Amino acid sequence: MSTLLNNAVASLIPTAAPLSNVVLIIGTFSILILVHLLSTRIFSSFKRDVHKKTFRTVSDAASLLSNPDSVLSRDGVKSSIAGYETLFAGAREKVGKTSTTDSIKNREKEYRSMVNSFYDLVTDFYEWGWGQSFHFAPRKKGETFEESIIRAEYYLALRTNIQPDSKVLDIGCGVGGPMRNIQHFTGADITGLTINQYQVNVANQYCEQRGISDKCRVIQGDFQYMTDAFEAE
Numbered sequence: 487m488s489t490l491l492n493n494a495v496a497s498l499i500p501t502a503a504p505l506s507n508v509v510l511i512i513g514t515f516s517i518l519i520l521v522h523l524l525s526t527r528i529f530s531s532f533k534r535d536v537h538k539k540t541f542r543t544v545s546d547a548a549s550l551l552s553n554p555d556s557v558l559s560r561d562g563v564k565s566s567i568a569g570y571e572t573l574f575a576g577a578r579e580k581v582g583k584t585s586t587t588d589s590i591k592n593r594e595k596e597y598r599s600m601v602n603s604f605y606d607l608v609t610d611f612y613e614w615g616w617g618q619s620f621h622f623a624p625r626k627k628g629e630t631f632e633e634s635i636i637r638a639e640y641y642l643a644l645r646t647n648i649q650p651d652s653k654v655l656d657i658g659c660g661v662g663g664p665m666r667n668i669q670h671f672t673g674a675d676i677t678g679l680t681i682n683q684y685q686v687n688v689a690n691q692y693c694e695q696r697g698i699s700d701k702c703r704v705i706q707g708d709f710q711y712m713t714d715a716f717e718a719e
Contacts, residue, residue: 536618536666536692555691557684558606570603598681598708605682609661618663618692639667648672655679657709662689662702669702678704679715 534555558566573593576583583589593600612620617631623638625631642664648654650673656665659678662685669676680686689704696702707715 534688534691534695536695553610555684555688556610557687563607566603566606570600570607573600601681602683605680606684609682609685609688613661613688618661619667620660621664635663636667639664640671643668643672648674650674653677657712659685659689659704661685662692662704665704666692666696666698666702669698670696674701676702678702679707679709679712680704681706681708 573596574584574589576589617635619635619639621635621638623634625634629637648668652672652674654665654668654674654676656662656676656678659665659680662678665676665678668674678689680689683706686704686706690699693699693702693704705715
């Protein structure tokens with residue numbers, strides 16, 4: 487009787503080879519699901535928050551690749567890099583090639599495209615490693631990098647006597663980190679100007695998040711032609 491029972495049970499159990507194949511398939515499938523969920527989490531983690539000063543984690547760095555705010559598609563990145571490098575053609579082949587009169591005139595003629603291409607590409611990386619204020623400051627002993635930046639901006643506001651009723655123009659404002667900090671410190675009305683539309687979009691998003699868009703805003707414009715952006719006086 488026991489022999490018959492053992493034979494019956496054994497007939498219900500797959501042989502070793504098919505069983506290992508099943509385990510391998512299930513294991514592989516589980517890993518693929520895990521990788522998908524993990525990558526989805528990483529690439530969705532880049533969410534701009536005005537209160538988050540830097541994006542320095544591995545997930546933040548990876549998620550830059552799928553930044554939903556970006557104005558560039560994958561093909562757009564390639565064409566932007568190609569266009570920028572064209573303005574410095576020959577630099578790798580011959581020293582002084584880009585210092586010729588023709589080369590300089592070409593960049594002067596195409597400077598808007600050159601600057602836009604540059605900041606479309608690097609703004610996210612600046613913010614990831616640098617924060618929202620694209621400048622350095624003297625750093626005192628025991629002071630963090632972020633604290634030195636804010637102290638320098640507050641000092642600038644004091645030395646220029648910015649008051650609550652002041653109207654201030656920040657020319658070349660980037661994503662607006664300094665102007666928001668100075669507005670917070672002084673209560674002034676501040677307008678930022680940048681030639682790069684992507685920086686305009688990001689900066690105004692931050693102003694909205696901080697709840698100061700009525701006192702702090704960024705517009706697109708060329709500081710060499712400010713009459714195109716502002717009325718006289």
